[in-house]
Amino acid sequence: MTHVSKLPGRSLTDGMVHVPGGAFRMGSDNHYPEEAPSHRVVVDPFWIDATPVTNRQFRAFVAATGHVTVAEVAPDPRDYPGALPHMLRAGSLIFNPPGGPVDLRDWSQWWKFQFGATWRKPYGAGSSIKGLDDHPVVHVAYADALAYAAWAGKDLPTEAEWEFAAWGGREGSEFAWGDELTPDGRHMANTWQGAFPHENTKEDGFARTSPVGAFPANGYGLYDMIGNVWEWTADFWSARHAGDAPKACCVPQNPRGGPESDSYDPGQPAIRIPRRVLKGGSHLCAPNYCRRYRPAARHAEPVDTSTSHVGFRCVIRAP
Numbered sequence: 277m278t279h280v281s282k283l284p285g286r287s288l289t290d291g292m293v294h295v296p297g298g299a300f301r302m303g304s305d306n307h308y309p310e311e312a313p314s315h316r317v318v319v320d321p322f323w324i325d326a327t328p329v330t331n332r333q334f335r336a337f338v339a340a341t342g343h344v345t346v347a348e349v350a351p352d353p354r355d356y357p358g359a360l361p362h363m364l365r366a367g368s369l370i371f372n373p374p375g376g377p378v379d380l381r382d383w384s385q386w387w388k389f390q391f392g393a394t395w396r397k398p399y400g401a402g403s404s405i406k407g408l409d410d411h412p413v414v415h416v417a418y419a420d421a422l423a424y425a426a427w428a429g430k431d432l433p434t435e436a437e438w439e440f441a442a443w444g445g446r447e448g449s450e451f452a453w454g455d456e457l458t459p460d461g462r463h464m465a466n467t468w469q470g471a472f473p474h475e476n477t478k479e480d481g482f483a484r485t486s487p488v489g490a491f492p493a494n495g496y497g498l499y500d501m502i503g504n505v506w507e508w509t510a511d512f513w514s515a516r517h518a519g520d521a522p523k524a525c526c527v528p529q530n531p532r533g534g535p536e537s538d539s540y541d542p543g544q545p546a547i548r549i550p551r552r553v554l555k556g557g558s559h560l561c562a563p564n565y566c567r568r569y570r571p572a573a574r575h576a577e578p579v580d581t582s583t584s585h586v587g588f589r590c591v592i593r594a595p
Contacts, residue, residue, distance in 0.1 A: 288428070288429050288430070288592065289323050289592060291325060291326055291327075292323040292324060292325055292326060292592065293323065293324055293325075293326050293496050293497050293498055294321065294322075294323050295321060295322055295323070295324055295437075295440065295441050295496055296321050297318075297319050297320045297321035297322065297440070298318065298319070298440070299316060299317070299318045299527065300316070300317065300319075300439075300440055300443065300447050301314050301315065301316055301447065301448075302314070302315055302316075302317045302435075302436055302439055302440075302517065302531075302572070303315055303517045303572050304570070304572035304573075307567065307570065307572065307573070308567075308568070308573065309516070310515055310516060310574055310576075311517070311572045311573060311574060312516060312517065313516070313517055313519050313520070314517075314572075315517055315518060315519055315520045315521075315528075316520055316521070316527050317436050317527060317528045317529070317531050318527055318528070318529045318530070319434075319436050319437050319440050319529075319530055320529070320530055320593065320594060321594050322433075322437055322591050322592065322593045322594060323591060323592040323593075324433060324437070324438075324441050324498065324589060324590070324591045324592075325430075325589035325590050325591075326493075326497060326498055326499055327412075327488035327489055327498075327499045327500055327589065328412035328413075328488055328500055328504065328505055328507060328587045328588065328589045329412065329413050329421075329424060329587060329588055329589055329590070330409060330410055330411060330412060330413060330488055331395070331405045331408050331409050331410075331411055331412075331413050332409040332410065333413070333424075334395060334413040334416070334424060335409075337423075337424050337427050337428070340427070341423075341427055343420070343423055343424075343427075345394060345395060345415065345416060345417065345420045345582070346416075346417035346419055346420055346580060346582055347366060347367060347368040347393065347394045347395070347415045347416075347417065347582045348366055348394050349366055350364055350365055350366045351364045351365075351366075351580070355547070355549070355580070356547060357546050357547070358546065363389065365391050366391065366392070366394075367389055367390050367391040367392055367393050367400075368389070368390060368393040368394065368415040368582045368583060368584070369387050369388065369389055369390070369393075369581065369582070369583040369584065370387070370388055370390045370393050370398070370399055370400065370583070370584040371386060371387065371473075371484075371560060371583075371584050371585060372386060372387065372388040373386055373473050373474055373476070374386055374473060374474050375474065376474050377471070377474055378473065378474070380472075380473075380564075380565055385473065386473040387583075393415060393584070394415050395413050395414060395415045395416060395420075398414055398415060398584055399584070408485070410487040410488055410489075411485045411486065411487055411488070412485055412488060412500070412504060412505045412587035413587055414485065414505060414582075414583065414584050414585065414586060414587055415582045415583065415584065415586075416508075416582055416586065416587060416588065417579060417580055417581060417582040418508055418552050418577075418579035418580075419579065420582070421508045421588040424588075424590070425588075425590045428590060429592070430590035430591060430592050431510065431590060431591055431592070431593065432508055432509060432510040432588065432590060432591070433509050433510065433589070433590070433591045434509060434510050434511055434530065434531070434532055434533070435509045435510075435511040435531075435533055435553045435555060435574065436530065436531050437509075437530075437591060438501075438507065438509050438555045438556075439555065439571050439572065441496060441498060441501065442494065442498070442501040442502065442555070442556065442571035443494070443495075443571050444493075444494030444495030444496045444498065444501075445494075445495035445496060446495055450570070451464070451502070451569070451570055452464075452494055452501060452502050452570065452571050453492070453494065457563075457569075463479065463480035463481075463491065464491055464492055464502070465480075465491050465500070465502040465503030465504070465557075465569055466480055466482050466485070466486040466490065466491060466500070466503040466504040466558075466559045467480065467502075467503045467557065467558075467559060467561045467562065467569050468559060468560055468561055468562035468565075469562075470562070471562075471564055472560065472562035472564055472565040472566070473560075473562075473565070482559060483559075484559055484584070485504055485505060485559060485585075486500075486504055486559070488500050488504070491503070491504075500556075501556055501571070502556055502557060502569050502570070502571070503556070503557055503558060503559060503561065503569050504556075504558060504559055504587075505556070505558050505559070505585055505586055505587035506554040506555065506556055506557065506558045506575060506577070506585060506586045506587070507554060507555050507556050507586070507587055507588050507589055508552060508554060508577070508586070508587075508588040509552060509553045509554070509555055510532070510533075510552070511532060511533030511534075511552060511553045512533050512534055512535065512536050512538065512539040512550060512551065512552060512553070513533075513534075513538075513539040513550075513551040513552060513553050513576040513577075514533060514534035514538050514539065515538075518531075533553065536550050539551040539552070539576070541576075541578070549578045549579060549580050550578070550579050551576040551577055551578050551579065552576075552577055552579055553574050553575070553576070553577075554574065554575040554576070554577045554586060555571075555573070555574060555575075556569075556571075556573070557569040557570070557573055558585040558586070559585060560585050
């Protein structure tokens with residue numbers, strides 16, 4: 277099969293890594309309830325981007341297609357019954373650290389919907405991505421990631437593909453690289469140091485996103501699978517994994533998550549916005565709040581939502 281890149285002189289798999297596929301135990305019984313139960317699955321071989329999609333790459337896509345992101349379009353009032361009219365403006369969520377300790381059960385203490393925040397202006401009016409060409413693109417909703425993938429001749433990974441790739445050929449340790457978060461004091465990913473959300477000691481060198489490849493690659497040669505930005509996957513969210521197959525012959529192969537109907541937020545029954553699975557954690561994951569800097573960790577994200585700490589990468593599946 278011949279792949280033709282959108283970029284002259286490059287094949288479609290340039291900048292990608294071949295992952296051999298195989299069987300592994302997906303999920304975890306030792307951490308957050310949504311990661312359980314641990315269960316055996318099989319994934320076929322595939323190619324995956326070595327890094328999250330960068331601002332430079334996303335700019336090329338927008339220049340070629342004229343794509344307008346979800347964050348650049350005012351929300352339709354029909355999709356958000358009961359919403360305050362003055363809030364139905366184009367924008368995106370940005371991390372806005374408070375001045376001191378706050379109730380960690382109230383995420384509104386550190387997230388702000390910023391009018392005018394987009395992938396080009398990650399912190400709203402007056403900000404830009406100048407000097408951030410090699411940082412992951414952020415403020416991309418699910419439709420934006422999917423549109424980029426289609427343009428590039430690729431797809432978004434399933435949760436199982438993503439998790440298998442994140443392990444890098446190892447399995448069963450606490451983290452993707454071993455059993456210590458910072459072995460010998462070395463930071464292996466862009467995460468949060470200090471008391472989240474008000475104290476960021478930046479021991480890893482970064483307050484927010486970092487250039488892709490700034491931290492060590494995993495065993496497959498993949499960068500930033502853990503930390504930096506959360507990454508979209510193709511699977512609808514489900515509150516728990518399915519358990520192990522009753523017989524060895526029936527281990528799920530290339531599982532695709534649950535149905536769309538199970539993905540809706542039960543806390544907002546009037547809003548029927550599907551949620552997809554995010555993987556990998558971000559620069560905001562901290563030991564005192566969000567220990568999701570692990571391959572099994574997962575998070576629900578409405579498909580219409582974009583933030584300053586969510587990006588994506590793409591895959592190509594074997595024909």
